Amino acid sequence: MEITAKPLAELWAGLFQMLRDPDAPRPDIVAVPSHWTPQLARLGLLMELSALEPAFDPAACPAPLRPHACPEEGKAFSLPWRLEAPALFCRGDILERGGLRPEELASPDAFRRACRSLGKVAGGRALLKGPSGSLRWRDAAPFVWARGGDFFSTEGRALFAREEALRGFEDLFELIAEGALVLSEDSGLPVPGIGEGGCVFELGPAPEGPYADRVVALPFPGGAAPLLWALHLAVPSDCAFPAEAWKRVRSLSPAPPPLPDVRTLPALLLAGTLERILERALERLAVLALGGAYSKQGLQDEVAHAAAEADAVSGQYA
Amino acid sequence: MPSFGHGTLYRFHQELGRPVSGTQELLSRALGLMAPLLRAERLSVLSCRRAERSLRLALCRERGRLVGRDETLVLGPDAPLWQLVEGRRRRLCFAKPRPLLYVPLRWEGGCWVLRVERFARRPLRLPSACGGGREEDGRARPFTARERVLARLLGEELARSLRQTLKAEQNRSLLGRLMELTDMTAVFAGSLRVEHGLRVIAQGVARRFGLDRVRLYLVDSASGVLRGEVSVDVRGRALSLRSEELPLDEGEEEGGLRKDLFEDRALAVPLVVKGQRIGLLVADNLLSQQTLPSADAALLKTYAGQIALAVDNARLFEEVQALSLYDALTGLPVRRFFTQRFQEELYRSERSGQPVSVAMLDIDRFKAVNDTYGHQTGDAVLREVGCAISRNLRKLDFSARYGGDELLVLLPQAGPEEAVSIMSRLLQEIRRIRVPVEFSKAGWVGASASIGLASYPHDGRTVDDLVRKADEALYWVKSHGRDGLADTRIILNNPQGNLL
Incomplete structure (x- = not known):
């Protein structure tokens, strides 16, 4: 068995290469972000799993991820493999030193204020650990949802240029511009995790490390449900050994865990395409924020541009 | 200046000079050779995108294995790493959290970055049979002055080879495209039916340029519009575009594309014969959102002349054929x-x-x-x-x-x-x-x-x-x-x- 791990951008390009060139080498199983499934299925890249095993019940997929796995009623094209539902963690001792209590961080504004006031007692640590790698949709989602905003309607129309979403983006990029949210250290390495004492707040899995016992979990500001992000396994439609591939997918797909109240990225027919448009805007804004050139007007322009492009592309492929 | 063994740099130079299939092989070979010389556990090469002020991982080799990882470093203008890219620093060295060394791979008109890392070894408790105790103290040795200079010299050598390989790759790709296009021209120049010719053109362009969609329109002089003829999708399937019409006059939305929005992901190329516009070729990567390389866009624009001639030939042939098959007086077939x-x-x-x-x-x-x-x-x-x-x-x-x-x-x-x-x-x-x-x-x-x-x-x-x-x-x-x-x-x- 040969396993190839690819960064998401490379995986996306590889999937399109498979579409364009029927002779291109292709794997027997692919692992893709769950919300790409509807688009890849529509492009005819994925095999319908119930066609491989008629007795298979798509309802076996956890309910929050079912719209991703089953873009058509009763037809599943992928199964969950790796699930992540990051929570917001905080160093309780530093919070106390700053004279704050966890319940005082319940709103996005209170969280922003806390980030400013804790700067003095953080001991040179980053306040909020940024994502390793580039800024992605999933990184921006908690900020936008916390302000009651959203990204796309169920038909794929861009909603992220609306006021609530803009306020969420403002929170995110102002934290970067103020140096509170650190994308990478001067060394180019990611900020060490909260459990290792590298930051005050972290959005991620349960922390490990020498400082893990000082960490407390916080509710998401604005009461937003945490994001459930998943990698799904699927069988490419022209797989040479579909039965064997399906058997392997079944064995690798875990039994659905009990999932708390979570939110997923929307299941859209152009999710992968729209994600790339949005993430390009996020990257440009990150450059502006890091370069001290960030402004609200610049944010509005960039987001409005991305929303117009997303709508135009949706219109072309409606 | 610290000295090295006589053959170190020469052997590295010789090894890099051996033929390679492309950048990946060159980097993989170079990192493999550098790892023991610099006693590094992980070596990475980051490509630079100046416009976005970011570095993106091109290749990473960790303990003898190539590792794929999503890593983009978006940098501030005064970030030490960006200073290195801009030549304001010669190299960048960190001792914490682990020994880390950045070396620029600089050539005229370009700069990538080499990152050399040593990991803190985990403390290992030895069994009592071996005398117990700890094997490692948990800290990795920082880079010495000699190693830093060696890394810089190896980086300079790698940058020279990298530049040549990138250039050769670019030329090879261009030559390949040109040869493919020449073959394609021969195929559709021989196609005398307009409908068939257009399909061959659209499918050929989509495949050779790796495009998500190619659409062809022909000028309908009678109604003064561009009439859709054929559209080829990402899988190379040709569909009729007859129901689609576009206005003839050029503007911001030529070919139904918003130039201001789609930037380098879409291209509309007019088909012109003897100064007269006969159609429009619209190519895009809107679905994959991949950039159309500027070299490809330029090639496609140049190639549009050949396409226009082929389309015009096929049209003329059909007109001549129609004249020979129909009676001029009654309009009935002969x-x-x-x-x-x-x-x-x-x-x-x-x-x-x-x-x-x-x-x-x-x-x-x-x-x-x-x-x-x-x-x-x-x-x-x-x-x-x-x-x-x-x-x-x-x-x-x-x-x-x-x-x-x-x-x-x-x-x-x-x-x-x-x-x-x-x-x-x-x-x-x-x-x-x-x-x-x-x-x-x-x-x-x-x-x-x-x-x-x-x-x-x-x-x-x-x-x-x-x-x-x-x-x-x-x-x-x-x-x-x-x-x-x-x-x-x-x-x-x-x-x-x-x-x-």
Whole structure:
């Protein structure tokens, strides 16, 4: 068995290469972000799993991820493999030193204020650990949802240029511009995790490390449900050994865990395409924020541009 | 300056000088050679995107293995790493959280970055049989001055090879594209049908340039629009685009594309022949959102001239063919075209067992019309009869000018009875023709026709047999008073006269 791990951008390009060139080498199983499934299925890249095993019940997929796995009623094209539902963690001792209590961080504004006031007692640590790698949709989602905003309607129309979403983006990029949210250290390495004492707040899995016992979990500001992000396994439609591939997918797909109240990225027919448009805007804004050139007007322009492009592309492929 | 073993740099130079398939192989080889020299656990090469002020992981080698990882470093203008890229620092070295060294891979017009890392080894408790205790103190040794200089020199050597390889890769890709395009030109230059040619062009361009979608439009001069012809999707499937129209005038939205929005992910290339616009090629990567490389865009623009010529050739060929297949006066197909079509229809009837009939039609006293009212009036009568035929036949029927005032009509899926019914209706229509003639008493001249019919399989099984039988029936009608129709049954059952 040969396993190839690819960064998401490379995986996306590889999937399109498979579409364009029927002779291109292709794997027997692919692992893709769950919300790409509807688009890849529509492009005819994925095999319908119930066609491989008629007795298979798509309802076996956890309910929050079912719209991703089953873009058509009763037809599943992928199964969950790796699930992540990051929570917001905080160093309780530093919070106390700053004279704050966890319940005082319940709103996005209170969280922003806390980030400013804790700067003095953080001991040179980053306040909020940024994502390793580039800024992605999933990184921006908690900020936008916390302000009651959203990204796309169920038909794929861009909603992220609306006021609530803009306020969420403002929170995110102002934290970067103020140096509170650190994308990478001067060394180019990611900020060490909260459990290792590298930051005050972290959005991620349960922390490990020498400082893990000082960490407390916080509710998401604005009461937003945490994001459930998943990698799904699927069988490419022209797989040479579909039965064997399906058997392997079944064995690798875990039994659905009990999932708390979570939110997923929307299941859209152009999710992968729209994600790339949005993430390009996020990257440009990150450059502006890091370069001290960030402004609200610049944010509005960039987001409005991305929303117009997303709508135009949706219109072309409606 | 610290010194190195004599052969270190020379061996590295020699190894990098060996042929490689591309950048990945070069980097993989270089990192493999550097790892023991620099005693590094992990070596990474980051490509630089100046416009986005970011570094992106190109290749990472960790403990002998190549590792794929999503890593993009978006940097502030004063970030130490960006200072390194811009040449404001010669190298960048960190001791915490682990020994880390950045070396620029700089060449004229470009800069990538090499990252060298050492990990803190995890404390390992040895078994008591080995004396117990800890093997490592948990800290990795920082880079010495000698190692930093060596890393810089190795980086300079790698940068030279990297530049050559990138250039060679670029040239190879360009040459490959040009050769493929030359082959493609030969294929569609040989395609004489516009529809087929356009499909070949669109599919070829989509495949060779790795595009999500290619659309072709041709100028419709009559309606002043660009009319959609063919669209090829990401899987290379060709679809008709006939229902789509675009305005001819250029603007911000040429080809239905918002240039301001789609930037380098879409391209509209006008197809121009001798300074005249004949169409538009629209290519995009909107679905994958991949950038159309500027070299490809330039190549496609250059290549558009070849495409335009091929399309124009195919169009001209179809026009010439149409001229040779259709009669200029009546607008009906000529006899040669009719015979070809009749033969195809007979093959189809043989397979399906369905009947097919043929009618031969002669305009009554046409010579007298020409002699009395002049050839212009004769031509007008002929044109009117042609129009009546075109108007009154079924969609599947096919008519042709056989020669002089004789016309042929092919009636697929029509047996003798149905053929008689169809042609009777046509006969009625011909009788209603009135061609204005100023100097005649009535002010117009009318028309009538004699029609002979033959049907497959009753009257014959070949084109010649059936046309001959229809001709015999026609002469029977002409000899029995004209202005009527007959088939072989009538002739056999009613040899004395009485038209149908």
